Amino acid sequence: MSATVAVALKKVAIYILGDEKKRGKLFVLIGSIAAGFLGLMCLPVAVLSSMGSLEIETPEVDRSMFTDSAFMATLDEDQQSQIAEFQSQGEAIAAVMSAVGLPSETIKAQLIYYSYFDENPLSDFTEYASLFANANDDIALLESINATYGIEIPYDDFMRSYTWTMNATINEYMFTDSTTKNCTDMAAWAENAYISGWGFKQGAIGNRDDVDRIRYADNAGLMLGFLNYDPTEKVFSSDYNTLVFTEQGSLDTMPEVAGIGLFDGSQHGIYVGDGEVIYCSESAGYVTKDLVSNGGWTSWCTYEGVDYPQEVRDKIDENGGDSE
Incomplete structure (x- = not known):
């Protein structure tokens, strides 16, 4: 599974969590993460942490679900369309990050965009990528993104999510x-x-x-x-x-x-x-x-x-x- 789709699944999970049948399958995946299945490893931080004290029983592991096609089969057309859109956005971000000479920062750029740009989607990522190129550190980066796009990204919260996500995978862009x-x-x-x-x-x-x-x-x-x-x-x-x-x-x-x-x-x-x-x-x-x-x-x-x-x-x- 590509890093782009993996990070995108965090966002698509919001849609799935509103459907009880889909929710059960999602928890199976989350509860039975296996080696190599990056897909939902960022969900406990990015999505499930917002669900309060919801109690979930440990599910049985269904290894047959650990494929892209098997996961996509659990989604309806609307959700599959969302993943396609997120993947397209992620590929566009990867391209501009490579263009500014920062391919290793691609996952960070994707995670920030997927997490904080719901109400302010971008059609062009050139300026967005330039903020990464001009920032001396992550504090300066988030400050410039907040100022440029009128959003608020808490540094500590984001870095926890980012560190957890990076630990879940080996950065393919480095x-x-x-x-x-x-x-x-x-x-x-x-x-x-x-x-x-x-x-x-x-x-x-x-x-x-x-x-x-x-x-x-x-x-x-x-x-x-x-x-x-x-x-x-x-x-x-x-x-x-x-x-x-x-x-x-x-x-x-x-x-x-x-x-x-x-x-x-x-x-x-x-x-x-x-x-x-x-x-x-x-x-x-x-x-x-x-x-x-x-x-x-x-x-x-x-x-x-x-x-x-x-x-x-x-x-x-x-x-x-x-x-x-």
């Missing part, structure tokens, strides 16, 4: 080249894990826990997850079980390239640019971001299975090293 494992995408992978609030769990590589439905990784698992994730099939393989790395030199010899690994003798981090590193911290209990200068990082490294640009290879040669 990859610059889904056919290779390159260091640019490794940096984007780390940023996505940080933004999405991944927790720490020994042996995890970014997959969602079967019980609490939260994504976890351990320190090496943050990198192993990137190496094992197939963006096309949207599944984790087991091709890489051990993180193989080569220390290439001290930090003062490190090229300014996002996606390079950092090492402190025991744990790894991913350099993401601007002097910052992201790593999965056992002591903190989650994926965190910090200034490189605040940690005990002693060397930079490369990882087996990751492609690095010529700038990195030249630095390795200069240092007399040999990348794995």
